[in-house]
Amino acid sequence: MPTQDPECPVTQPPSSLRRWLPVALIATGAMAGAVFLRDQLSFETLRDNREALVAFRDAHPVTMPLLFVAAYAAIVAFSLPGALAATLTGGFLFGVFPGVLYNAGAASIGAVAIFLAVRAGFGDGLRARIDASDGAVRRLSEGLRANEVPVLLSMRLIPVVPFFIANLIPAFLGVSVWRFAWTTALGILPGGLVYTWVGSGLGEVFARGEAPDLGIIFEPFVLGPILGLVALSLLPIALKALRRT
Template sequence: MNKSTLRRLLPVAILLAGLAVFLLFGLEHYFSFGMLARHKATLTAWVAAHGVLAGLTFVLAYALMVAFSLPVAVVATPVGGFLFGTWTGAGLSAIAATLGSIAVFLAARYAFRGLFRARAGAMLARLEDGFRHNDFSYLLFLRLVPIFPFWLVNIVPALLGMPLRRYVLATMLGIVPASIVYASVGAGLGAVLKRGEQPDLGIIFEWHILLPLLGLAALALLPVLFSRLRRQPSS
């Protein structure tokens, strides 16, 4: 393996190494609602005393969780709602998740896009052509539907050549609804923890929440439908 290849793979290697260290040392135990329950008085007092610094620290920590694809990132948005309230917590979470996803996107594009193009050949050309015409709508759809792994949705647009600016905007818009849902769960987290219970993060799959998200996802695909209808030859 030459130096050029090693340099290209270095960002991905760093992200994977961070995930490996996290799992190897069992650090997920320090990012749990149980740990939050034990330290919530200290955390809330610190946030109240250092609002701006607390917000920046939360964004940085959350962005790192997403960048390293840590399996505890799902608890971060409820914690944001608990510490900062529904709307501020959702906003900070959306910013942080977007920043973390940018790191994964850039690492994947830098490391694998050339290799992917060389191996996929004509198949990739067809995928790129179909994706490129409506990349914003496709990504917005993938972000809005809460069944696709977040890390996978970070990588696929990078391999298909989506421009960074459009990726960032679609990502930010697409994760805002779920961020609001989870932050609202976090806003009531104090009472839940006081009862010794765990928050229900599966709430996003309840029909009264899932249906509006699916409706937004369907709207995101309308430009794709219109584009295809325009390209059909008239009889």
Template sequence: MTDASQSMTPKSSIGRYAPIAAIAVFAIIGAFALRDYLSFDALRDNREALIAFRDNNFVLTILGFVGIYILIVTFSLPGATIATLTGGFLFGTFFGAAVNVTAATLGATLIFLAAQFGLGDKLKARMETSAGMVARIKKGLDENQWSMLFFIRLVPAVPFFVANLLPAFLGVPLRRFVISTFIGIIPGSLVYSSVGAGLGEVFERGENPNLGVIFEPHILLPILGLCALSVLPVVIKALSGKKDLSK
């Protein structure tokens, strides 16, 4: 290796880690600096100004909202749930859900690309050259990527940032990640957008929204049903003997 290539290697490595490092730094700073601004109280106190701005600048409101939502997701800032509620509050249940899903998918894609660029290739290469159980697990994930991607999006208990980073580290193709993210977050987004659409009445009563509504049986059970459908191909393969990770 020449001196020139040796001197360029550290810079190249730093450049690869820079995006994910920047996201981590902004996430830490944002967790402390923005928690009072991205909150339900902030939405309640500024609701009239937001509605007035939306009525006078509808397209600009959509663009601004999408931009802020993308930043929240990309940098894993606090307030993703509040942002989803705000989308429903400003734009209604269905249009608000469409805006929320689009913005969340774009933000998730950015953090996915940053993680994949910085660490994904190295981790994927290590898993592909590994033997034993690691190799069998990697093979199982490759065979059932669609099912597992939809599963981690649909399960309410899986943190959103985890569902963004894990596929990047496992070498999931970008197209597959984007499609599964967009479709997989629709049910949850519809639920919270619906809650957001009803915030006007909640504000009038001086109450707080029921953010645990997604865990109520009439909502949770259908989502769990979708989760079961997403992993059904994995179960069928296991039962039919086409996939065996124990050997």
């Protein structure tokens, strides 16, 4: 039986290094962004630089959307505190349409990036441990997997679960990339549309020296339809429960 040469150090398999590298990069970027960009990704920054942004957009009508989507996706992927300001910026620069498409697309790209990094790092191992366990955690995991689409959509439509956590849970449970991507893109559209619409009116808000009304999403005429979509997304779960009774 071969033995390890005592003078030869034990090294980590390259596959393990590659598996953890995306998680390490995202964690490093998140910490660096929280330290150096915390005060830059804000409504105040947009207000103070609005003329330069508009001028750049007008001078580079193709480059600007690409740069915006890349920056917004990076904010989401690294879980930086600026997603709402980015959504407002998308509406301010590009209008409700195509601004909402840029916003939803960028947020989805960033969410998929962190989802893939976490799943590559320890999603499969954690899922195996959950499956091997016995108790409430395993039952909760099985319940979520049995109703993946309704649960994923409801988490996005009404973000009672923070966006960052909603990216981690599916990675831990082994949700397919395609299912995670389309439920994310579809689920964030209603709320994203509201804030993109608010952002599209920031020109007048800036002219009056005011701040945008971000609480508009809780107004009945906005919240009501969103809650209706949540109820619709959870209908399959309710029907399954009724069949079992």
